[in-house]
Amino acid sequence: MEARNDMTLRCEHVSKEYGGKRVLDDVTLEIEPGRIYGLIGRNGAGKTTLLSILTAQNPASSGTVTLGGQQVWENQKMLDHLCFSRELNPQNAFGNASYKVKEYLRMAAAYYPNWDKAYAERLIGLFGLDVKKRIAKLSKGMLSMVTIIVALASRADITILDEPVAGLDIVSRERFYQLLIEDYTETGRTFIVSTHIIEEAANVFEKVIILHEGRLKLVEDTVGLVARFWAVSGREDEVDAACAGLDVHHVDRMGRGKTAYVSTEPGGDIRRCTDGHAVDIAPLSLQKLFVALCGDETAEGETK
Amino acid sequence: MNLNLSDEKSIYLQIGESIENDILRGILLEEERVPSTNELARAYSINPATAAKGINLLVEQGILYKKRGIGMFVASGAKQQIIAKRKNSFYDSFIVSLVEEARSLSISEDELVEMIRRAREEKK
Numbered sequence: 001m002e003a004r005n006d007m008t009l010r011c012e013h014v015s016k017e018y019g020g021k022r023v024l025d026d027v028t029l030e031i032e033p034g035r036i037y038g039l040i041g042r043n044g045a046g047k048t049t050l051l052s053i054l055t056a057q058n059p060a061s062s063g064t065v066t067l068g069g070q071q072v073w074e075n076q077k078m079l080d081h082l083c084f085s086r087e088l089n090p091q092n093a094f095g096n097a098s099y100k101v102k103e104y105l106r107m108a109a110a111y112y113p114n115w116d117k118a119y120a121e122r123l124i125g126l127f128g129l130d131v132k133k134r135i136a137k138l139s140k141g142m143l144s145m146v147t148i149i150v151a152l153a154s155r156a157d158i159t160i161l162d163e164p165v166a167g168l169d170i171v172s173r174e175r176f177y178q179l180l181i182e183d184y185t186e187t188g189r190t191f192i193v194s195t196h197i198i199e200e201a202a203n204v205f206e207k208v209i210i211l212h213e214g215r216l217k218l219v220e221d222t223v224g225l226v227a228r229f230w231a232v233s234g235r236e237d238e239v240d241a242a243c244a245g246l247d248v249h250h251v252d253r254m255g256r257g258k259t260a261y262v263s264t265e266p267g268g269d270i271r272r273c274t275d276g277h278a279v280d281i282a283p284l285s286l287q288k289l290f291v292a293l294c295g296d297e298t299a300e301g302e303t304k
Numbered sequence: 305m306n307l308n309l310s311d312e313k314s315i316y317l318q319i320g321e322s323i324e325n326d327i328l329r330g331i332l333l334e335e336e337r338v339p340s341t342n343e344l345a346r347a348y349s350i351n352p353a354t355a356a357k358g359i360n361l362l363v364e365q366g367i368l369y370k371k372r373g374i375g376m377f378v379a380s381g382a383k384q385q386i387i388a389k390r391k392n393s394f395y396d397s398f399i400v401s402l403v404e405e406a407r408s409l410s411i412s413e414d415e416l417v418e419m420i421r422r423a424r425e426e427k428k
Contacts, residue, residue, distance in 0.1 A: 036351055177349045185342040185352055203315050203350040223316060223354055283313075 006068035007033035007081065007157050007190065009054060014063030016049050023049050025214040027063070031158065031192065036184060038205030038222070039194040042294055046214045047194045048086075051160050054192075055084035067158075080113050083156035087163050088143040090136045101138070101146060102131035105153075112154040120153035123179070127172070140167030148176055152183055158190045165197055173197070177204050202226070202286040212294045220266075222286065229289040230270050233259035234279035242277035246270075250292040261292035315350055319358030324367065324386050327378055334380045338368060365389070 009031035016024040024046045031037060031054075041047045052058035054065055056072045056079060064071065067078045090097055099107075109115040124131060127145040138146070144167040151161045165173045181204060184191065192209075195201050208225055210217040218225070232239055232246075236258040246262040261284065264270055274281055284292065326332040339347065344355040359376055362368040367382045379385075406416045 035353075174349065178346070181345050181349055181351070185345055203348070203354060206351045206353045222351070223314060223357060227314060 008068060009072075009082075009158055009190075010064075010066045011050075011054055012064050012066075014050070014053055014060045014065065016046070016053060016058075017061045023214050024053070024060075027211075027214075027216045029209065029216060029219060031190060033157070033190050034188045035190060035206045036180070036204060037190075037192045037207050037209055038198075038201055039192055039209045039211065040196075040198055040290055041194075041211035044213075045211045045294075047211055048162055050211060051084060051162055051192065051194065052086075055079070055082045055160060057084060081157040082160070083112060083151055083154035083158070084160045084162070085147045085151035085154070085164070087166065088135060088138075088146055090138060090143060097136040098134060100132055100134055101129065104135060104146065105131065105149065108150045108154065112156060114155035116153050116155045119155070120149055123149045123152060126175070126179075141169065141172060142167075144168045145172070148179075152179060155187070156189070158192070160192045162194050163196065164193060165195060165201075173200060177201065180204060198287040198290060199285060208286065210290065210293065217293060224266060226284070226286055226289065228264045228266060228268060228270075229261070229284040229292070230263070231259050231261055231282045231284055231288075232270075232274060232279050233257065233282075234277070238278045242274040242279045245273050249289075250296060261289070263289075315348075316354050316357035316361065319344060319348070319350075319355055320361045323358070323362060327367070327382050328386055332378055334378045334382055336378050337374070338376045338378060340375055 011027060011029045011031075014024055014027045015022065023044075027046075027050060039047055039051070049058065053060045054072075056065065056074070059073065066072060067081060070078050072078045072082070105120060109117060109120070123145075127149070129142060129145050129149070133142070135143070135146070144164060147161065148164050151159050151164065165176055168176065177200070180191065180193070183189075193201065193205070202222060205222050207219060208222050209219045232242055234242070235256055236253070239258045239260050243260045243262050246260075246264060248260050248262050250261040252259045252261075262270075264273070270281055323332065323338060327334075332338055338359070341352045341356045341359060344350070344359070345352040348355070359368065363370060363376070365385070366379055367385060368376045369379050370376055403416070411419075
């Protein structure tokens with residue numbers, strides 16, 4: 001494997017339009033090697049589009065994607081370092097729905113230069129997956145397992161999983177995150193994982209990328225991000241006074257009471273603002289701060 | 305080690321506290337190696353960087369120390385140090401909020417002292 005300091009994936013001013021509709025708007029993002037990133041955003045935020053552009057499965061309308069300074073688009077040398085394990089669709093898994101699981105894995109083995117066959121077999125056993133089944137006949141959970149096996153066994157330097165746990169029950173989801181951490185502690189490769197099920201994944205992500213309505217809302221260290229978001233509640237006037245110097249993202253009202261969902265600057269101290277006011281402060285989880293940040297606009301339809 | 309982490313508190317603080325608790329309860333002895341960052345990450349299914357943050361917190365306080373190439377160890381005197389530290393924060397984290405709550409319920413000082421005495425008796 002090449003030196004990992006060459007493995008920075010850069011996406012600069014990337015925009016994407018589908019028939020006049022802008023689904024990604026000027027996204028600039030740097031994926032540092034050797035970290036696990038979580039990508040979160042609402043339905044239609046542009047997550048899958050961004051991931052497919054990062055891995056050159058989909059051309060950007062404008063902007064560039066580079067790996068270690070080299071263009072990724074139509075550059076097999078760079079693509080060899082990337083794995084984008086998409087959600088499988090039993091109706092049309094890239095037209096592969098009629099293949100058996102083992103045939104699909106054999107194709108993955110041929111495509112990914114670092115494919116680890118023994119690891120793939122261990123994972124198949126762990127998930128209890130029947131490889132003789134056709135993709136079209138798999139349940140949602142089994143489809144997710146195939147996606148996960150391809151991603152992990154690819155041993156690609158930068159491995160991207162799009163909604164890997166969507167079809168899995170809680171036991172399999174926990175097992176997936178265990179496997180991910182296990183592999184990561186052994187290989188130190190880069191992962192980007194998109195998910196809607198935020199809470200259980202929050203401790204796995206070193207960094208969080210929040211995408212909202214096609215724009216990059218933030219990329220931040222998870223621990224630092226969570227540490228600066230708070231719910232401030234109390235009587236309305238007290239809450240307003242306490243939150244005067246803070247960014248207020250969302251407000252809930254009930255009678256004379258009010259809860260403001262706020263953030264400080266990175267490294268800021270919430271108590272410096274709220275001390276001396278009769279308010280309660282409570283920390284926010286990643287899921288709650290995500291809802292406070294991205295929940296206010298009306299929901300959009302899925303644009304996948 | 306207690307594997308039930310809550311959402312209330314930063315995970316790295318909980319990692320630090322759970323190592324401290326293990327030292328207080330004699331599960332980890334002084335001059336003994338503590339689990340590595342990667343071992344902690346796998347045990348809790350958390351990012352190793354987060355686990356490292358929890359460990360480093362204890363290194364900064366002198367509760368753990370690093371042996372190059374071998375790992376992290378419990379410092380001698382760590383147990384006493386943790387007790388002293390927790391006694392110091394006992395006032396801020398328990399007594400102040402106890403007194404505040406008592407005041408908002410109009411519990412007098414005598415009543416409060418009596419309650420503490422009673423709780424101590426019952427726990428004997």
